[in-house]
Amino acid sequence: MKLLDIAKSWYLFIKADAEDLQKAETKINICDGCPDKVQMSEFGQYIINAVNSESSTYKCGLCKCPLASKVFSAGTCPAGNW
Ligand code: SF4
Incomplete structure (x- = not known):
């Protein structure tokens, strides 16, 4: 992942709108399993937890993100799951 993509993902983690949240929820449900x-x-x-206590505290074991x-x-x- 490029540095700009990483920065954008952290920005959206903090400032996501409803559409972003829905897309993220679909992905996190796949990651959960x-x-x-x-x-x-x-x-x-x-x-x-300091940013959002309801967020996942797991990381991807393959890319470490x-x-x-x-x-x-x-x-x-x-892994091609999403
Ligand atoms: S490989 Fe990583 S990103 Fe893909 S579903 Fe598993 S935890 Fe999520």
Whole structure:
């Protein structure tokens, strides 16, 4: 994922509109059932909870991206699940 895509996904994580949230929810539901998701470090969980305590505190075990922001990116699932 390019740096600009990463920055945009974090921006949308914080400022998403209803349409962005709906798209992200579809993706996070797929990630929730994925065996490749892994729990973030305690520090990572702290950061995510500080921004939005209802967001996922898991990351993708394949690309290592936090799922809370990854699901808002224009990127794709590295396993082809979305
Ligand atoms: S992005 Fe893809 S591989 Fe990573 S946790 Fe989500 S569904 Fe699994």
